[in-house]
Structures are given as C-alpha cells and as structure tokens.
Amino acid sequence: MFIKINEVTLFYQRIGFGNPLIMLHGNGETHEIFNRSVSLLQEYFTVYAIDFREHxxxxxxSELHYKDHADDIYEFINQLNIKSPVYYGFSDxxxxxxxxxxxxxxxFSKLIVSGPNINPKGLKTYARLFMKLVYGIKKSQKVRMMLNEPDISISDLSKIKIPTYITGGSFDVITKNHLCLIQENIxxxxxxxxxxxxxxxYIVNSDIIGKYIIEVCK
Structure with missing residues (x-):
C-alpha cells in the first residue's frame, strides 16, 4: 500500500487484527526484514510495517535526515488516524x-527500540571507521546521515514518559554503555x-524480536 506524506510517497504493509503496532526498519533495509516476526505479530496486532523514504x-x-523520517511517521499516524499505537523501531x-x-x-502507548543511538558516538569505534571508509568510496547519503546524526539530548530522553523497552545484542555495534545511558534517562x-x-x-529474518514484542505487550 502507498500513502502520500510530506511530498513523498511511503510504502507500507498492513496486516493482522488487534491493537495497532508501527514497525520501522534500520538504515538500508526495508519492512521485509520483519517478515518472520510479523507472521507471529499479526495474530495479536494490526501491524503497519513501513519503508522509510529513500528505502x-x-x-x-535528494537529502536524508532523521527529522524527515520522524515527520513522515508522525504524519503517517495522523493521516491514518491510528490511535495510541505500540511503536517498534530497529536501529534507525x-x-x-x-x-x-x-x-x-x-x-504511542508503548515504545520498543532495538540498537538505537542518540548520537554517532554511541557506535563502537570500528563501526564509525568502517562507515567513514564506505562513505569515502560511495558518498552514500544514508551513511552520511549515520556519521553526522542524530543529536538527541539527555533532556529529550527525559521527556519520554510511556513504558519503554530498549534492546541490544551482546555483540552490538552500539556500546552497552550507550544503551545504558539511554535507559537510565528514560x-x-x-x-x-x-x-x-x-x-x-535477533531481528532481521528472525522471530525473536516478534516474541519479545508480544511478551512486553501482554
């Protein structure tokens, strides 16, 4: 399905019945990374799995920024009149x-985020160096965005009042200290x-995150 928002067209999949669940993928991916989890989640939720602009x-x-992504999703929810959805987002x-x-x-009614960072320093050093190398070769605006953004402050985090679930992998590219910093300030x-x-x-082509979403939303 397609919807026109903020002068761009977003593609999304709607599937299932129940309370609404918004799902957003990471950089360079599409909604299809959630297919295995959606096969479980559709029994509990009306799932809206969206492709970000440029994905x-x-x-x-022509340009890509996290603020534009956020504005798109806000307008998506308003246009479709989705009331108090659960939000799940991986990485970006x-x-x-x-x-x-x-x-x-x-x-949102609940916020579930996997492997987020509030600034580029949340990425492990090797990951940032690799991104710089890739950007030097490909000049990708998707990579440039990750190198320069986001800029979410501690004050911003303190404004989040809804139940929030943060996840990471033990071998994540986001440092554990950074994930702890986010958790401690929400x-x-x-x-x-x-x-x-x-x-x-545990997310891409996996049902592990789907089972976790069901668990925390019981």
Whole structure:
C-alpha cells in the first residue's frame, strides 16, 4: 500500500487484527526484514510495517535526515488516524522512535527500540571507521546521515514518559554503555541484552524480536 506524506510517497504493509503496532526498519533495509516476526505479530496486532523514504518502495529523495523520517511517521499516524499505537523501531527506526516519543509524549502507548543511538558516538569505534571508509568510496547519503546524526539530548530522553523497552545484542555495534545511558534517562524503561547476538541477528529474518514484542505487550 502507498500513502502520500510530506511530498513523498511511503510504502507500507498492513496486516493482522488487534491493537495497532508501527514497525520501522534500520538504515538500508526495508519492512521485509520483519517478515518472520510479523507472521507471529499479526495474530495479536494490526501491524503497519513501513519503508522509510529513500528505502524499499518509498520515494527517493535528494537529502536524508532523521527529522524527515520522524515527520513522515508522525504524519503517517495522523493521516491514518491510528490511535495510541505500540511503536517498534530497529536501529534507525529506534532513533526515530526516541525522537517522536520525546516530542509527542502521548503519541504511542508503548515504545520498543532495538540498537538505537542518540548520537554517532554511541557506535563502537570500528563501526564509525568502517562507515567513514564506505562513505569515502560511495558518498552514500544514508551513511552520511549515520556519521553526522542524530543529536538527541539527555533532556529529550527525559521527556519520554510511556513504558519503554530498549534492546541490544551482546555483540552490538552500539556500546552497552550507550544503551545504558539511554535507559537510565528514560524514567519508565528497561534494558534487555540478547546474549550472543549482534546488532541485527535477533531481528532481521528472525522471530525473536516478534516474541519479545508480544511478551512486553501482554
């Protein structure tokens, strides 16, 4: 399905019945990374799995910023009149979730974010160096965004009041200290580390995160 928002067209999948659940993927991916989890989640939720602008079947753009992603998702929810959805975001999707929950405290009923960072320093050094190398070769705006953004403050995090669940892998590219920093500054939040998993292994083409979402939303 397609929807026109903020002068771009976003592609999304709607599937299932029940309370609404918004799902957002990471950088360079599409909603399809959630297919295995969605097969479980559709029994409990009406799932809206969206492709960010410049990703999947959504519109291409000349510049890419996290604020634009956040504005798109806010308007998506308003246009479709989705009331108090659960929000799940992986990586870039998690960043956008933090931004929206801090700016619009009553937008979501619950916030679940996997491997988010509030600034580029949250990434392990080797990951940032690799991104710089990739950007030097490809000049990708998706990589440039990760190198320079986001800039979410501690004050922003403190504005999030809804139940919040933060996850990471024990071998994540986001440092554990950074994930702890996020958790410690969101009042009603918990942090879960998935042992022996990377940034994406429990999410991409996996039903592990789907089972976790069901567990925390019971």
């Amino acid at each position: 999947g079947n959504s519109s291409k753009v 999707g998690g960043i956008v979730g933090l931004m929206l929950a801090s700016q619009y405290p009553d937008l 009042k009603n939040s918990v942090l879960k580390i998935f042992k022996y998993h990377t940034h994406s292994s």
